[in-house]
Amino acid sequence: MDGTNQETSRAQVSRPAPVAGSFGLESPAQITKPRRLHALTPVVLITQAVIPALVVAGFDLPHSRASQASTSLLALLPFLAIPVAAGIFGAVSWVVTRFHFEAGELRVDSGIAFRQSKRVRLDRMQAVDVLQPFFARMFGLAELRITTAGGSRRSLRLRYLSLVEARDLRAELLGQAAGLGSGVKEAPEQPLVVVPHSMLVWSSILRLLPVWVVLLAGVAALITARVASQASASMLAPLLALVPIMVFVSGQLFWRRVSTWWGFTVAESPDGLRLRHGLLSIRSQTVPPGRVQALKIHQPLVWRMFGWAEVMMNVAGYSGGGARSKEAPKTVLLPVAPTAVALALAGRLVGADIARVPMRRPPRRAAACAPLWWKRMGVGRDDAIFVTMHGLVSRSVDVVRHERTQSVRLTAGPWQRAWRLATVHLDSAKGPVHMRAAFRDSAEARDILYDQADRARFARRYAVPDRWMQPQTPGFATEDRSAAQRGGGTGRGSVAGNDMGDIG
Amino acid sequence: MRRILAIAGLAVPTGFGVVLCEVQGGGGWFAIPIAAFALVGTYAWWSIGRNWRSWGYAERADDLLITHGAFFRRLVVVPYGRMQLVDVEAGPIERMFGLVRVKLHTASAGTDACIEGLTQVDAAALRDRLAALGEARAAGL
Numbered sequence: 150m151d152g153t154n155q156e157t158s159r160a161q162v163s164r165p166a167p168v169a170g171s172f173g174l175e176s177p178a179q180i181t182k183p184r185r186l187h188a189l190t191p192v193v194l195i196t197q198a199v200i201p202a203l204v205v206a207g208f209d210l211p212h213s214r215a216s217q218a219s220t221s222l223l224a225l226l227p228f229l230a231i232p233v234a235a236g237i238f239g240a241v242s243w244v245v246t247r248f249h250f251e252a253g254e255l256r257v258d259s260g261i262a263f264r265q266s267k268r269v270r271l272d273r274m275q276a277v278d279v280l281q282p283f284f285a286r287m288f289g290l291a292e293l294r295i296t297t298a299g300g301s302r303r304s305l306r307l308r309y310l311s312l313v314e315a316r317d318l319r320a321e322l323l324g325q326a327a328g329l330g331s332g333v334k335e336a337p338e339q340p341l342v343v344v345p346h347s348m349l350v351w352s353s354i355l356r357l358l359p360v361w362v363v364l365l366a367g368v369a370a371l372i373t374a375r376v377a378s379q380a381s382a383s384m385l386a387p388l389l390a391l392v393p394i395m396v397f398v399s400g401q402l403f404w405r406r407v408s409t410w411w412g413f414t415v416a417e418s419p420d421g422l423r424l425r426h427g428l429l430s431i432r433s434q435t436v437p438p439g440r441v442q443a444l445k446i447h448q449p450l451v452w453r454m455f456g457w458a459e460v461m462m463n464v465a466g467y468s469g470g471g472a473r474s475k476e477a478p479k480t481v482l483l484p485v486a487p488t489a490v491a492l493a494l495a496g497r498l499v500g501a502d503i504a505r506v507p508m509r510r511p512p513r514r515a516a517a518c519a520p521l522w523w524k525r526m527g528v529g530r531d532d533a534i535f536v537t538m539h540g541l542v543s544r545s546v547d548v549v550r551h552e553r554t555q556s557v558r559l560t561a562g563p564w565q566r567a568w569r570l571a572t573v574h575l576d577s578a579k580g581p582v583h584m585r586a587a588f589r590d591s592a593e594a595r596d597i598l599y600d601q602a603d604r605a606r607f608a609r610r611y612a613v614p615d616r617w618m619q620p621q622t623p624g625f626a627t628e629d630r631s632a633a634q635r636g637g638g639t640g641r642g643s644v645a646g647n648d649m650g651d652i653g
Numbered sequence: 654m655r656r657i658l659a660i661a662g663l664a665v666p667t668g669f670g671v672v673l674c675e676v677q678g679g680g681g682w683f684a685i686p687i688a689a690f691a692l693v694g695t696y697a698w699w700s701i702g703r704n705w706r707s708w709g710y711a712e713r714a715d716d717l718l719i720t721h722g723a724f725f726r727r728l729v730v731v732p733y734g735r736m737q738l739v740d741v742e743a744g745p746i747e748r749m750f751g752l753v754r755v756k757l758h759t760a761s762a763g764t765d766a767c768i769e770g771l772t773q774v775d776a777a778a779l780r781d782r783l784a785a786l787g788e789a790r791a792a793g794l
Contacts, residue, residue: 298760465760555732555735555759555760555761555763555764556729556730556731556732556735556759556761556763556764556766557729557730558727558728558729558730558763558764558765559726559727559728559729560725560726560727560728561725561726561727562724562725562726563724563725566726571726574763576759576761576763576764577761577763578760578761579761579762583763598728598730599730601730602715602716602730602732605732606715606716606732609732609734
């Protein structure tokens with residue numbers, strides 16, 4: 150049994166290395182001087198630590214004073230310890246953190262006890278965000294965050310830089326990632342959609358409507374119950390205590406929504422899609438072209454009366470966030486807009502008119518699996534995009550470009566098979582959008598599956614390249630490359646092929 | 654392998670059942686759990702056989718097809734260019750039988766492309782082939 154213990158092995162499917170030569174990043178001159186973060190970084194970190202500590206102390210002090218006045222100073226010590234520790238930590242980490250560019254990579258060296266050196270290959274960059282958390286914003290500082298496909302833990306954070314510095318660095322990163330070389334100024338942008346404040350506030354109130362309704366119904370029930378029988382008042386007391394909690398929770402939800410998405414602006418520029426929003430903390434996201442994997446246009450029930458919709462997107466590495474984490478989800482492309490605007494924006498991003506794509510319903514038998522809502526289901530595709538729609542009460546339209554599908558799956562459980570039905574899934578990067586053509590006829594599902602695999606393969610040939618501004622021979626295909634490589638040999642052959650493609 | 658596991662798994666509650674019946678002191682009662690064991694065992698034997706037959710994969714020119722499931726059928730198409738990682742794994746029991754499974758990962762979490770019950774030699778060969786093809790057809794995200 151020796152030797153078999155090491156059964157688990159992994160083979161990394163390597164990607165072609167960055168092509169040196171074609172955009173001159175290999176010269177030693179391209180290794181820039183290591184830079185530091187902004188000197189005020191420790192101060193911000195202290196402030197961030199002090200404020201919550203003060204709040205806690207404020208809550209706690211009256212108690213300790215009431216019990217023993219002499220220990221109150223001692224009781225303060227732990228609260229003082231937090232900012233002091235934060236300050237020391239911040240200062241030391243500021244001293245040891247440096248970043249610089251090197252051969253198409255951004256390198257960040259940091260760490261006190263565990264020295265670490267993080268590198269991001271710029272052509273693998275999925276998004277660049279400039280964040281201005283409230284406290285940092287007071288000092289005019291910003292955090293730069295680079296998202297790669299590896300997930301949230303792999304994202305690289307530079308905090309804090311001055312706002313100007315952060316913007317310059319972002320322009321530099323995007324320029325290099327696009328294949329334009331260094332020293333690029335920020336690209337001009339063209340605003341597409343601005344969400345009016347009133348619409349955001351109203352939509353947020355409406356979004357919480359179910360909570361309000363439950364709340365009001367509860368209160369009404371309480372009052373009627375109390376009128377009906379005076380005796381049960383003691384039993385109702387705990388229920389009554391729930392009311393302020395619910396008010397508080399819904400108020401907080403409302404505040405969070407409004408303050409996060411305040412002044413939401415969607416703009417387009419050569420270096421990608423730009424989103425900017427926030428009231429106290431401002432976040433501006435830049436997603437380079439071809440990095441939006443899939444889109445979802447969603448209409449909750451209450452918004453449908455007003456004809457509003459929201460748009461979500463899948464960006465590799467952008468998942469996470471959401472309900473569990475404290476941060477607002479980064480996958481929101483448009484928090485609220487008239488449906489026509491939402492559709493137009495989504496259409497612009499996928500480069501096709503979504504409303505024009507003919508949709509087909511599943512067969513009538515699908516009613517066995519989806520009693521009422523089968524009628525609202527639909528699948529459509531043209532030569533660029535795949536569209537599905539579903540939902541009776543709250544409606545959604547999901548869109549993906551063919552070249553962005555990762556794998557195609559067909560599933561059929563026993564019940565579906567009894568009705569000769571099957572579901573086709575188009576897997577995309579992790580995110581809020583799950584493409585699936587549900588409850589299609591088995592034969593049709595099989596057709597969709599194979600057809601979609603073919604379309605995706607074909608579409609990938611003409612997809613936006615990783616370095617999106619780099620001139621490219623039209624129709625230069627990965628397949629051609631691999632064909633050439635199969636004749637030649639293995640490994641680096643693909644890189645050579647790429648070089649030829651760039652020159653020719 | 655699964656058959657043996659299933660029978661072993663079933664034998665435990667059957668044993669309990671028999672003991673329980675003996676303790677209760679009933680005459681012919683112990684026959685019931687044994688009969689149930691035989692019934693469920695036969696069914697498990699048959700269905701696992703069906704399930705095993707349902708596993709299959711095909712290497713096409715540009716993508717890998719994997720199918721499995723007798724009741725819950727699934728068919729996955731993974732383009733070679735989309736593969737990020739090829740895993741070869743083997744649990745302790747699988748090792749006893751000299752089997753491994755090959756798992757494919759793409760950038761999507763939804764892709765559950767896994768080929769179970771390959772022999773080690775086959776799996777290693779498949780992994781190397783897939784890795785080579787993946788490298789040749791690599792296409793970002």
